Amino acid sequence: AQSVAQPEDQVNVAEGNPLTVKCTYSVSGNPYLFWYVQYPNRGLQFLLKYITGDNLVKGSYGFEAEFNKSQTSFHLKKPSALVSDSALYFCAVRDTYGNNRLAFGKGNQVVVIP
């Protein structure tokens, strides 16, 4: 069964500083990896995904993530955080063996301090 670990509960970062949200995963085969963001009173929104190919993927709102197979990680990054990036971020994984279930981590609250 696939699973995701997001080790930090909350990430605090000053506006303009780099932002990193950590994610490690476990799957039986090759992973399909996703990041979603949840703003207050809003539904989950897709940010980016890794399916195959280049390990560095770029997504919405200036976010990117790097797939590292040896470390089974898929950390989310943004070079310069904005106050509007304050939200709840979820990493999710699906395996490639026909299992349609997307397994989510518990989420990380990101607080960008002005």
Place this chain on the structure above:
Amino acid sequence: GAGVSQTPSNKVTEKGKYVELRCDPISGHTALYWYRQSLGQGPEFLIYFQGTGAADDSGLPNDRFFAVRPEGSVSTLKIQRTERGDSAVYLCASSSDSFTNTGELFFGEGSRLTVL
């Protein structure tokens, strides 16, 4: 509308009552998912539909939970004899891609269920 629509947005009920939660997916999306999100947790998979059929219902916690999608579009999640532990936000998502498993899910804003 263009997105996934869920009703009601909030539902308060008493222990033991029956509840229905409705999801209207994005038009043309054949795959539909139900997830449950408890406070401080990530979404937890409940059931997945491909068209009208439940392709994977392994996440349903017990036989009090049931979901249907009779015409391959709107889905209803049904909870019988509700318990306080059923209190959570129930999320619906749809996707245009099911065969390759690579597509992202589009989520509704959820139905918040509170069982008193």
